[in-house]
Amino acid sequence: MKIKSIKGVKDILPGEIEKWQWVESVAQRLFSLYGFKEIRLPIFEYTDLFKRSIGDTTDIVEKEMYTFKDKGDNDITLRPEGTASVVRSYIEHNMHGQNPLTKLYYFGPMFRYERPQAGRLRQFYQIGVEAMGSSSPAIDAEVMTLLIEFFKELGLQELELQINSLGCKECRPQYRETLKLAIANHLKELCINCTQRYERNPLRVLDCKVERDVEIAKGLPKFKDHLCSQCQQDFAEVQKHLDAVNTSYRVNDRIVRGLDYYNKTTFEVIAKTGLGSQNAVCGGGRYDSLVEDFEGPPTPCFGFALGMERLISILPEEKLNHLEKSPDLYLVCLGEEAHNLAFQITHQLRTVGLYVEREIDGGSMKSQMRKANKLAARFALIVGDNEILNRRYVLKNMDGGDQWEIPADQLAEEVLSRLKPTD
Ligand code: HAM
Numbered sequence: 515m516k517i518k519s520i521k522g523v524k525d526i527l528p529g530e531i532e533k534w535q536w537v538e539s540v541a542q543r544l545f546s547l548y549g550f551k552e553i554r555l556p557i558f559e560y561t562d563l564f565k566r567s568i569g570d571t572t573d574i575v576e577k578e579m580y581t582f583k584d585k586g587d588n589d590i591t592l593r594p595e596g597t598a599s600v601v602r603s604y605i606e607h608n609m610h611g612q613n614p615l616t617k618l619y620y621f622g623p624m625f626r627y628e629r630p631q632a633g634r635l636r637q638f639y640q641i642g643v644e645a646m647g648s649s650s651p652a653i654d655a656e657v658m659t660l661l662i663e664f665f666k667e668l669g670l671q672e673l674e675l676q677i678n679s680l681g682c683k684e685c686r687p688q689y690r691e692t693l694k695l696a697i698a699n700h701l702k703e704l705c706i707n708c709t710q711r712y713e714r715n716p717l718r719v720l721d722c723k724v725e726r727d728v729e730i731a732k733g734l735p736k737f738k739d740h741l742c743s744q745c746q747q748d749f750a751e752v753q754k755h756l757d758a759v760n761t762s763y764r765v766n767d768r769i770v771r772g773l774d775y776y777n778k779t780t781f782e783v784i785a786k787t788g789l790g791s792q793n794a795v796c797g798g799g800r801y802d803s804l805v806e807d808f809e810g811p812p813t814p815c816f817g818f819a820l821g822m823e824r825l826i827s828i829l830p831e832e833k834l835n836h837l838e839k840s841p842d843l844y845l846v847c848l849g850e851e852a853h854n855l856a857f858q859i860t861h862q863l864r865t866v867g868l869y870v871e872r873e874i875d876g877g878s879m880k881s882q883m884r885k886a887n888k889l890a891a892r893f894a895l896i897v898g899d900n901e902i903l904n905r906r907y908v909l910k911n912m913d914g915g916d917q918w919e920i921p922a923d924q925l926a927e928e929v930l931s932r933l934k935p936t937d
Pocket of ligand 1: 597626644798818819821
């Protein structure tokens with residue numbers, strides 16, 4: 515039987531990978547302008563890390579983790595997200611002692627045992643950003659603005675930043691009780707999921723996608739009417755900062771997020787078209803007590819993670835045309851002697867930074883030129899018996915047909931002078 519890849523897990527092939535590399539390079543450049551540094555984290559951690567951070571009653575921990583015992587009988591989990599690992603690493607490496615505001619970003623695969631569908635995978639990739647060490651609402655606005663600027667550079671326009679405040683230790687417990695009381699009146703009408711999670715996690719009823727529940731949720735008490743004065747003030751500040759740099763957003767009081775560690779500002783970026791039901795490209799927010807929960811010092815944090823597959827699938831076509839690189843030069847070899855020299859010639863040209871291709875098994879002049887055309891090579895270098903005898907090769911411009919004879923011992927310099935390597 516042929517072995518296939520696992521359900522919900524995808525290969526990223528050449529032709530597709532160029533988009534990923536481009537997105538990652540834009541992220542690297544832009545994030546570093548805002549002072550963020552890359553961190554590479556392990557793919558697996560002790561299970562407890564995720565249970566205690568994401569929360570025992572969340573869908574991720576209850577149903578979706580890839581958990582196993584290793585040969586040393588340790589409980590291990592393939593990471594379902596990156597924030598928990600960043601927090602673990604931040605404490606383990608004493609980062610708070612080195613810098614009061616630590617700004618990190620990461621790329622990498624995450625694993626969740628969800629029901630696969632378009633935009634929902636079991637191994638998917640995230641780019642994440644975490645700013646650790648400030649409770650200032652200015653950080654919330656700065657990090658969300660960085661994200662929006664990133665989307666702009668990628669040419670993404672049909673996106674909406676939706677923000678909410680989930681309150682703090684002071685005001686959330688009271689709101690939770692008020693909400694529970696209100697939900698109790700609708701228990702018979704809600705979906706089975708909501709009736710089950712209402713006791714332990716009533717906030718999730720607010721973002722249930724079932725149509726009837728959406729209608730019920732509209733009539734439930736709103737968090738914004740129950741925030742304490744500090745939370746109200748902070749949320750107003752966040753909006754003031756966003757307005758100051760024209761970062762547009764919409765307040766959506768149904769955003770509660772599916773991970774337990776959030777407080778105060780939370781947000782999602784929603785694609786208005788192109789993604790169907792899995793339309794959240796990015797999610798994040800403030801998590802002010804997570805570092806302390808893991809015995810670190812008080813460290814208020816704000817961050818986000820975006821889903822690469824969802825992002826890649828809505829990149830605009832016009833931004834993608836330039837991504838596949840064409841060869842600078844295609845080496846056309848005619849005759850045995852030329853073929854014997856081909857490896858040396860291509861090696862010499864590649865060592866000066868040129869992208870060179872050739873047909874390893876030879877072929878007629880016509881078929882080799884056809885290949886050069888197909889690959890959209892900018893130049894062809896023609897080497898045959900005569901050229902070797904005269905120690906002069908023929909360089910042909912594939913766009914327009916100009917050609918020159920080039921001395922063999924000055925090949926690299928001569929080619930370079932006529933040809934700037936592609937970017
Ligand atoms: P999250 O909302 O669970 O947040 O995931 C962030 C993004 O990852 C989602 O908006 C979505 O684009 C993508 N994503 C999630 N699950 C899947 C899946 N099964 N298949 C494809 N894409 C998926 C977090 O993970 C938090 N750690 C974000 C964060 C960082 N908050 C603070 N800092």
